[in-house]
Amino acid sequence: MSTGVRRRMGVEERRQQLIGVALELFSRRSPDEVSVDEIASAAGISRPLVYHYFPGKLSLYEAALQRAADDLAGRFVEPHEGPLGARLLRVMRRFFDFVDDHGPGFAALMRGGPAVGSSTTNALIDSVRQAAYDQIMAHLGVTRAPARLELVVRSWISLAESTALIWLDGRRIPRGELETQLVHDFAALAAVSAAYDEETAALIRRALKDEPPTGPFSDLAVRLIALAS
Amino acid sequence: MSTGVRRRMGVEERRQQLIGVALELFSRRSPDEVSVDEIASAAGISRPLVYHYFPGKLSLYEAALQRAADDLAGRFVEPHEGPLGARLLRVMRRFFDFVDDHGPGFAALMRGGPAVGSSTTNALIDSVRQAAYDQIMAHLGVTRAPARLELVVRSWISLAESTALIWLDGRRIPRGELETQLVHDFAALAAVSAAYDEETAALIRRALKDEPPTGPFSDLAVRLIALAS
The missing domain is CATH 1.10.357.10 (Tetracycline Repressor, domain 2)
Known part of the structure; x- marks a missing residue:
């Protein structure tokens, strides 16, 4: 039948x-x-x-x-339109969507170990990091990054990974707060490098010249000034 | 004979x-x-x-x-004496001494892979991270850390690891600059959390109340204000 x-x-x-x-x-x-x-x-x-x-x-x-x-x-692909802070925040939302969808597998992979640590898996992780790095540099409009700016971006990418892993371990802070915090962390780490390196300062100043007073970067600056006083 | x-x-x-x-x-x-x-x-x-x-x-x-x-x-063990910024800088010097002494082995271990990724090695790495975390919390005088402060400290530890790995890959920035930069990064990440969380702000304010005007934290604040203006 x-x-x-x-x-x-x-x-x-x-x-x-x-x-x-x-x-x-x-x-x-x-x-x-x-x-x-x-x-x-x-x-x-x-x-x-x-x-x-x-x-x-x-x-x-x-x-x-x-x-x-x-x-x-x-x-990580995001149109080159509008303020940088808002673009980065949209990317962070999509990154946390991914982490949320693949939580235990993402954690096992990033923590390494016998089941998941092979040269193939390491190469795949590196390729994703490189894709993130290339996107950020393109948004900053930088083709040849000075060593200090490269360090800021690469180390911030690792900060995003570790923040996501810490979030997965108990989810004690709402993910929306962490998405915004990572955008702020990017600004803070870039500012530290810019404070000690004129070349990085010039590149960051140029990239942030269109930030609106309502964006995450401006909001952070206002709060930090209030905190310091 | x-x-x-x-x-x-x-x-x-x-x-x-x-x-x-x-x-x-x-x-x-x-x-x-x-x-x-x-x-x-x-x-x-x-x-x-x-x-x-x-x-x-x-x-x-x-x-x-x-x-x-x-x-x-x-x-990571450092006497609980003098300003926090100077203590953290001394610890960073000793951390980079270690990384310098064990460079290729440190890089291979932290990047994982078949030869080095076992549950024993992962547990050892975690124990060192925990030792670093416990030391920092003791220096901050915090016994029960709020989730946001815990995140700052744990994610900064991962930032120190990734900064050391990036340094080992070509050594294009003098290590002394990176040691200072990591101290500044700590202040910057803590300030970001403090800007959005009153409990963290109070703990950080208390921990930093004895910073001298010549320390790394004050120097950063002065430069950031100059940069913003």
């Missing part, structure tokens, strides 16, 4: 489906705790069929991670 | 000697690239004798890492 129309998936389509199922599972729990049996069951296929498409759990994990890395890198 | 007095080392003494030799080698190059043969040769003993004391390279690596972790945690 079956209609007989249940369509068989093509090879690439099946691979993409498996990657999606695996990413979902690897996001919700530490990759250590996810078995190939579970992935097969969630995809509605047999375990041997999973191995037909992927040689093992590691290669499936790396494929899922590649998809997540592409997704995350895409979230 | 030998005098026959070449002393044989006791078990614990030999273990400690091997750990020292291994730490030296694991510090200078990525642990991947260091072989047990090389450790045996540097220690002046046979390869089988190394295995008599340590079951394998990983256990020797972990023992060397434990010694490095104890060393690093010890460098």
